[in-house]
Amino acid sequence: MSITLPKVRVPYLLLFPGFAFLFTFFILPIINLAQTSTQTPIAGGDTGQYEQTFAFSNYVNAFLDNREQFARSFVYATLATIFALAIAYPLAYAIAFKSGKFKNILLVLVVAPFFTSFLLRTIAWKQILGEEGFLVPTLRNLHLMGQQTTITSTSVAVVAGMTYNFLPFMTLPLYASLERIDPRTIEASGDLYANAITTFRRVTVPLSMPGVVAGTLLTFIPAAGDYVNAAILGSPNTKMIGNVIESRYFKIVDYPTAAALSFTLMAAILILVTLYIRKAGTEELV
Amino acid sequence: MSSKIKDATIPTIPFKARFSRWFGRNLLRIYMIFGFSYLFIPVAYTFAFSFNDSGKSNLIWKGFTLGNWQNPCGAPQICAALGNSIKIGLLATIFSTILGTMIAFAIGRYQFAGRSSSNLLIFLPMATPEIVLGASLLSLFLVFKVNPGFWPTVIAHVMFCVSFVVVTVKARIASLDPRLEQAAMDLYANELETFRRVTLPLVAPGIAGAALLAFSLSFDDFIITNFNSGTMMTFPKFVYVAAARGIPAQANVIGSSMFFLALAIVVAGQLVNRKKAR
Amino acid sequence: MAIDPIEARGDLRLTRITKSYGDFKAVDDLTLTIPKGSFFALLGPSGCGKTTTLRMVAGLEEPTVGSIHLGDTDITTTRPYQRPINTVFQNYALFPHLTIFENIAFGLRRRGIKDVKEQVDKVLSLVELPHLAERKPTQLSGGQQQRIALARAIVNRPALLLLDEPLGALDLKLRRQMQIELKWIQREVGLTFVHVTHDQEEAMTMADTIAVMNEGKIEQMGSPADLYDDPETAFVANFLGQSNLIKGKIEGNDGDNLVIDLFGQKISMPKARSHAVDNSLYAGIRPEKFRITRAGSDVRGNVLNGGRIEDVSYIGVSTQYVVAMPWGQELMVFEQNDDGVPPFNKGEEVVISWEPSFTFGLRGDEDIEAGTEVNPEQLDE
Numbered sequence: 001m002s003i004t005l006p007k008v009r010v011p012y013l014l015l016f017p018g019f020a021f022l023f024t025f026f027i028l029p030i031i032n033l034a035q036t037s038t039q040t041p042i043a044g045g046d047t048g049q050y051e052q053t054f055a056f057s058n059y060v061n062a063f064l065d066n067r068e069q070f071a072r073s074f075v076y077a078t079l080a081t082i083f084a085l086a087i088a089y090p091l092a093y094a095i096a097f098k099s100g101k102f103k104n105i106l107l108v109l110v111v112a113p114f115f116t117s118f119l120l121r122t123i124a125w126k127q128i129l130g131e132e133g134f135l136v137p138t139l140r141n142l143h144l145m146g147q148q149t150t151i152t153s154t155s156v157a158v159v160a161g162m163t164y165n166f167l168p169f170m171t172l173p174l175y176a177s178l179e180r181i182d183p184r185t186i187e188a189s190g191d192l193y194a195n196a197i198t199t200f201r202r203v204t205v206p207l208s209m210p211g212v213v214a215g216t217l218l219t220f221i222p223a224a225g226d227y228v229n230a231a232i233l234g235s236p237n238t239k240m241i242g243n244v245i246e247s248r249y250f251k252i253v254d255y256p257t258a259a260a261l262s263f264t265l266m267a268a269i270l271i272l273v274t275l276y277i278r279k280a281g282t283e284e285l286v
Numbered sequence: 287m288s289s290k291i292k293d294a295t296i297p298t299i300p301f302k303a304r305f306s307r308w309f310g311r312n313l314l315r316i317y318m319i320f321g322f323s324y325l326f327i328p329v330a331y332t333f334a335f336s337f338n339d340s341g342k343s344n345l346i347w348k349g350f351t352l353g354n355w356q357n358p359c360g361a362p363q364i365c366a367a368l369g370n371s372i373k374i375g376l377l378a379t380i381f382s383t384i385l386g387t388m389i390a391f392a393i394g395r396y397q398f399a400g401r402s403s404s405n406l407l408i409f410l411p412m413a414t415p416e417i418v419l420g421a422s423l424l425s426l427f428l429v430f431k432v433n434p435g436f437w438p439t440v441i442a443h444v445m446f447c448v449s450f451v452v453v454t455v456k457a458r459i460a461s462l463d464p465r466l467e468q469a470a471m472d473l474y475a476n477e478l479e480t481f482r483r484v485t486l487p488l489v490a491p492g493i494a495g496a497a498l499l500a501f502s503l504s505f506d507d508f509i510i511t512n513f514n515s516g517t518m519m520t521f522p523k524f525v526y527v528a529a530a531r532g533i534p535a536q537a538n539v540i541g542s543s544m545f546f547l548a549l550a551i552v553v554a555g556q557l558v559n560r561k562k563a564r
Numbered sequence: 565m566a567i568d569p570i571e572a573r574g575d576l577r578l579t580r581i582t583k584s585y586g587d588f589k590a591v592d593d594l595t596l597t598i599p600k601g602s603f604f605a606l607l608g609p610s611g612c613g614k615t616t617t618l619r620m621v622a623g624l625e626e627p628t629v630g631s632i633h634l635g636d637t638d639i640t641t642t643r644p645y646q647r648p649i650n651t652v653f654q655n656y657a658l659f660p661h662l663t664i665f666e667n668i669a670f671g672l673r674r675r676g677i678k679d680v681k682e683q684v685d686k687v688l689s690l691v692e693l694p695h696l697a698e699r700k701p702t703q704l705s706g707g708q709q710q711r712i713a714l715a716r717a718i719v720n721r722p723a724l725l726l727l728d729e730p731l732g733a734l735d736l737k738l739r740r741q742m743q744i745e746l747k748w749i750q751r752e753v754g755l756t757f758v759h760v761t762h763d764q765e766e767a768m769t770m771a772d773t774i775a776v777m778n779e780g781k782i783e784q785m786g787s788p789a790d791l792y793d794d795p796e797t798a799f800v801a802n803f804l805g806q807s808n809l810i811k812g813k814i815e816g817n818d819g820d821n822l823v824i825d826l827f828g829q830k831i832s833m834p835k836a837r838s839h840a841v842d843n844s845l846y847a848g849i850r851p852e853k854f855r856i857t858r859a860g861s862d863v864r865g866n867v868l869n870g871g872r873i874e875d876v877s878y879i880g881v882s883t884q885y886v887v888a889m890p891w892g893q894e895l896m897v898f899e900q901n902d903d904g905v906p907p908f909n910k911g912e913e914v915v916i917s918w919e920p921s922f923t924f925g926l927r928g929d930e931d932i933e934a935g936t937e938v939n940p941e942q943l944d945e
Contacts, residue, residue: 009398010392010396011392011393011395011396011398012392012398014388014389014391014392015388015389015392015393015404017384017385017388018385018386018388018389018448018452019389019404019407021385021444021445021448022407022411022445022448025423025426025441025442025444025445026410026411026419026445028426029419029422029423029425029426030418030422032422032425032426032429033418033421033422033425036425087321087324090314090317090321091317091318091321093314094314094315094317094318094321095318098314098315098318099318104556106318106322108549108552108553108556109322109325110322110325111552112329112545112548112549112552113325113326113328113329113545114502114506115502115544115545115547115548115549116328116329116332116541116542116544116545117506117521117522117525117541117544118506118508118522119508119522119525119526119529120328120332120525120533120537120538120541121328121329121332122328123525123529123533124327124328124329124331124332124335125328126529127331127335127345128327128328128331132345132346164324164325164328167325217413218412221412221413221414221415222415222416224415225415225416225417225418225509226415226416226417226509227417227509228508228509228526232526232529242415242417242509245417245421246417246512249421249424249513255425255428258421259421259422259425262417262418262421262422263418265415265417265418266414266415266418269413269414269415270413273413463655463657465653465655465657466657466659466660468624468644468651468653468657469651469653469657469658469659470659470670471623471624471643471644471645472622472623472624472644472645472649472650472651473645473650473670473671473674473716473717473720474570474645474671474674474675474720475645475670475674476643476645479674483670484659487661488660488661
């Protein structure tokens with residue numbers, strides 16, 4: 001029970017600075033992005049000069065021109081999310097149930113690698129998996145890999161990099177959810193004739209669903225918009241939509257297209273996320 | 287009766303069965319070892335190559351040296367970039383923690399019209415891909431003829447950190463027993479004193495955690511920074527740009543140092559917590 | 565001349581207090597005076613409004629209607645920190661981030677008292693825990709926390725000390741011990757205690773005066789003996805201990821007594837102990853007041869014939885019988901095992917008798933299930 005102060009509207013006072021900030025620097029930019037996305041370059045003007053023409057064709061063109069990258073982004077993000085879930089779930093489970101007094105240390109160790117700069121880690125992978133590393137030459141010598149095949153500059157490397165980089169975002173929510181499970185429910189399941197696998201399937205997994213939902217969202221959303229892994233570990237053939245948007249801002253100056261692409265990406269993610277949440281049935285995420 | 291039990295031989299289980307039972311029970315533990323090794327591979331690699339006598343390009347192992355550690359600012363621009371990252375991190379942490387904590391208290395403590403919409407507004411930045419956040423903010427700055435650089439970057443960082451601060455602090459507030467504040471008022475503390483002497487100390491660990499989270503998100507940020515920093519260098523940006531021609535080993539030194547420093551802080555925090563509980 | 569509420573002293577007076585949440589009345593037109601220096605208990609089942617009443621006295625809730633006075637000072641709308649009233653909370657609410665010493669000193673410091681050591685030490689000795697001053701609450705057992713919570717409140721010498729089911733989390737033995745200690749401390753320190761509980765044994769052990777509450781109203785108020793021996797409603801009769809309630813008809817007078825017909829058998833009871841409003845009533849007798857004898861033996865007082873033993877439970881101190889009467893009702897009888905006589909057996913034909921002045925009379929339209937332990941409605945919650 002919270003005690004209400006009589007006259008002053010305390011909650012609104014507290015909210016005001018933060019929300020004013022968010023409105024100015026989050027909502028407003030998105031609105032501005034929307035109105036940029038329907039502009040066209042001024043005929044005869046310099047680069048970077050546009051006029052508002054409500055050209056919704058920008059969206060159509062942007063999508064059609066880049067549908068390959070869109071598809072690729074969502075495929076990579078989905079794959080990375082699935083792999084991250086597969087790797088993180090047993091890890092989170094082990095920490096939650098099988099680590100005894102080392103629990104806190106292990107949690108720190110899960111997060112610790114990510115104190116090194118994300119770029120340094122990704123570049124480290126590039127070098128480990130690249131021509132100069134020791135893995136590829138060794139595999140080639142053992143004839144497990146062809147002389148022409150590489151790991152870097154492939155979609156495999158990009159997805160692997162994404163999986164690695166988003167692992168803590170998947171592990172921590174999973175751990176939080178698994179940790180909350182009352183171990184006595186698992187005991188009760190055994191008492192009611194379920195073996196270990198059935199218990200896992202019918203008790204543990206359903207009870208950990210909130211963590212699974214949170215983890216997959218926290219992984220998929222940034223992964224879909226990522227471009228750094230693709231830039232470092234990939235090749236021009238593995239370009240994701242993020243790379244396209246970045247180049248439309250900095251290399252080929254084309255703000256309306258970039259804006260349209262950003263919006264399309266955001267809309268696509270929002271739709272997928274809403275459908276996913278509806279299906280998974282979790283309302284309170286924050 | 288008891289002698290009969292003593293004389294009975296203890297049945298021996300064949301080795302194969304014993305091994306598979308041990309394996310089944312320890313499967314997860316074995317997996318954990320592999321899992322953590324996987325997590326630490328790039329970290330170990332980065333650390334190892336910080337000792338490389340590499341000159342400009344740190345791709346192949348040339349020889350062991352402590353020179354990089356003795357001269358971490360040796361590479362051009364690297365310490366300026368690091369300095370910017372730290373400055374931005376501190377500023378972003380301070381502002382986002384203050385704004386976020388205020389919002390967390392409002393949403394977590396009070397019932398008011400628009401509470402669920404507020405929750406949604408906080409959730410949106412976390413659900414938006416960084417590239418959209420960065421690009422839209424850049425567009426806004428361009429419209430107002432503000433050049434990307436230091437302060438736009440700080441603003442951008444505050445923007446995306448606030449939501450994480452709110453979520454972290456809100457969780458801590460939710461675990462606070464409201465009866466403690468009632469007890470304080472019952473014991474002659476008015477609203478302000480109650481907040482100062484009971485609420486705040488108990489929420490402080492959550493605020494500290496949120497601040498640490500905000501700093502690490504800010505320090506390690508690349509995408510949003512890339513859009514809003516213009517020519518100003520931050521450490522992640524430095525590494526990205528340097529990747530094309532060759533990352534100096536000093537970057538590895540700094541990366542490894544950040545790792546050890548952060549590890550030390552977290553471990554220290556754990557020890558302090560354990561000491562407090564005693 | 566208005567005085568600072570924190571200086572107010574005197575009797576606590578609640579006048580026509582109502583607390584509504586929408587349509588629901590947690591407390592319904594309650595009027596109550598708690599004399600200074602007494603140990604007062606608010607007794608009732610969960611949801612009866614006793615905790616809400618307590619919180620309104622503490623200032624943690626405001627009444628919808630009505631006023632609260634301490635002595636001559638109106639404290640209805642004063643904030644909790646302005647009232648000279650302290651609370652011992654149900655889960656103790658000790659500040660986890662402060663030492664025991666600082667927990668106890670908290671109220672003193674907020675009132676601007678600089679030199680707290682002497683008072684804190686004194687109250688720690690009172691609760692017999694002087695060695696725990698530098699510990700933190702999480703390091704203490706439940707019983708120790710409870711005593712520290714008490715110390716934290718008492719050290720402020722409040723006009724009124726409120727206790728919100730403070731013994732609920734303790735195990736039985738510890739609870740019994742604390743009941744005696746609390747009573748002793750109250751007498752020793754001379755404060756007014758208002759104790760809220762659902763445990764009727766606890767209330768009867770500790771309080772000078774008990775107010776039995778049900779659905780936001782006070783059913784009856786009085787000393788434990790008054791409430792137990794002469795309940796005015798079925799709720800009070802059933803909530804405090806157990807009662808046998810037998811439907812009957814008043815047939816006439818016999819001096820100061822009423823003559824009552826119970827399913828064809830005649831009994832008498834003092835007129836003063838009847839709360840009936842017409843000639844129908846429920847005759848109430850406590851199970852320990854009944855005596856069982858074999859048919860044909862010498863009996864005095866009120867007599868009910870035709871009983872048959874249905875169940876025997878040997879409790880050690882007593883034996884509890886369920887006796888079926890000819891009109892279908894089962895009566896409870898507690899016989900003390902104090903005379904070496906072996907208990908009766910199931911199936912035996914017996915006669916029930918009791919001293920007429922032990923009878924109490926309830927209105928004929930009372931709900932005789934009110935206040936009984938297991939309410940089917942509560943099971944559905």
